[in-house]
Amino acid sequence: MKRSILVTLILLSILALGLGSCAKSAAKNGAPQDKSLETIKANGKLVLGLDDAFPPMGYRNENNEIVGYDIDLAKEVTKRLGVQLVLQPIDWNAKEQELNTGKIDCIWNGFTITEERAKNMAFTKPYLKNAQVLVVKKNAAYQTLADLKGKTIGLQAGSSAAEALESNSSFKASLKQVVEFKDNLTALMDLEIGGVDAVIMDLIVANDNIKRSGKDYRILSESLSAEDYGVGFRKNDLALRDAVQAALEAMAQDGTLASITTQWFGSDISVVGK
Numbered sequence: 001m002k003r004s005i006l007v008t009l010i011l012l013s014i015l016a017l018g019l020g021s022c023a024k025s026a027a028k029n030g031a032p033q034d035k036s037l038e039t040i041k042a043n044g045k046l047v048l049g050l051d052d053a054f055p056p057m058g059y060r061n062e063n064n065e066i067v068g069y070d071i072d073l074a075k076e077v078t079k080r081l082g083v084q085l086v087l088q089p090i091d092w093n094a095k096e097q098e099l100n101t102g103k104i105d106c107i108w109n110g111f112t113i114t115e116e117r118a119k120n121m122a123f124t125k126p127y128l129k130n131a132q133v134l135v136v137k138k139n140a141a142y143q144t145l146a147d148l149k150g151k152t153i154g155l156q157a158g159s160s161a162a163e164a165l166e167s168n169s170s171f172k173a174s175l176k177q178v179v180e181f182k183d184n185l186t187a188l189m190d191l192e193i194g195g196v197d198a199v200i201m202d203l204i205v206a207n208d209n210i211k212r213s214g215k216d217y218r219i220l221s222e223s224l225s226a227e228d229y230g231v232g233f234r235k236n237d238l239a240l241r242d243a244v245q246a247a248l249e250a251m252a253q254d255g256t257l258a259s260i261t262t263q264w265f266g267s268d269i270s271v272v273g274k
Contacts, residue, residue, distance in 0.1 A: 036237035045084040049104030052089040053183040056208040057110035069264040077247040093158035107232040112160035124245045126228030127272050131203040132164040133223045138216040149174040154187040154196035161200040164225040248272050
């Protein structure tokens with residue numbers, strides 16, 4: 001009897017050690033420790049960080065309300081997750097810090113997926129295609145990137161426009177000066193008064209601004225880089241990232257994503273599930 005009990009205890013000890021080892025291994029891979037979705041649901045809210053001067057993705061309307069394409073997508077996603085959407089304007093130049101210190105739960109605001117950013121955070125799959133382009137005055141003589149040699153270029157600090165410029169070293173070296181602004185709208189105002197000769201910005205945002213403002217701007221046909229928009233999360237918040245991705249895919253399947261996209265852009269230019 002004693003021998004039987006001893007054998008049983010030994011087997012239970014081995015099993016416990018094995019389970020502990022598996023748990024440690026899984027924890028090392030991040031799965032059991034990832035309570036990001038659980039935390040969001042427990043808090044009952046998702047805090048979305050954004051630049052509130054980035055139309056049409058996220059911006060303030062005439063009533064000072066934050067609206068935009070990304071806002072409408074996020075409202076539908078959080079509705080499906082059963083939580084409240086909280087919009088938190090941030091300094092775009094400090095967006096990663098805002099995310100990693102827990103002040104926001106995600107960055108969702110025409111946020112370009114880049115190789116460098118993907119090293120430090122978790123992204124959804126792309127939901128829109130975009131490009132970095134140069135906006136100039138309609139009557140300017142510039143037609144190509146080469147025409148801007150010796151000129152002054154403006155862009156938003158901490159933006160993918162800055163990263164695109166850095167990756168095109170020959171073009172950057174040809175410029176006289178690069179001026180950084182807090183947001184694209186300020187950069188375009190400087191273009192209007194002649195402070196800069198061109199502004200590098202997102203194609204989708206540039207098209208919307210020209211249409212909305214009626215200003216005499218145009219976009220050079222030669223772009224600086226092609227890119228994709230995604231939603232950014234903390235590196236280990238994979239459960240939350242995957243839940244948002246699943247909601248976007250469900251929206252694509254049932255036609256909600258196409259409907260929202262068409263309302264904002266006139267056609268369904270989303271790329272989820274395509």
